[in-house]
Amino acid sequence: MDKLYAVRYDAPYNAGTINYHYGIYLNNVAGGVTSNYAIYTNTGLNRLGDQLSIVGSADRVQLLVTGFTTQTSEVANCTK
DSSP: OOOOOSSOOOOOSSOOOOSOOOSSOOOOOOOOSSOOOSSOOOSSOOOOSSOOOOOOOTTSOOOOOOOOOOOOSOOOOOOO
8 A cells, every 4th residue: 555544635626716715624622621622633743734823812822842853963073
């Protein structure tokens, strides 16, 4: 097997004039008592192929990034 997609969406061609076209649109996800996620991924890589716009309220953390790095090349020993 070469590629397997759980969900795949292809934009329609020749559909006339479209003012607002969303690949995925989720209404407010607010039914949970403990937490609410519009999109939640467990493990695995996530890739975005274009720009990411993060909009939030001023009283919340709008972006929290936690990551791990791996050195893939040698670093030169620079001394004065």
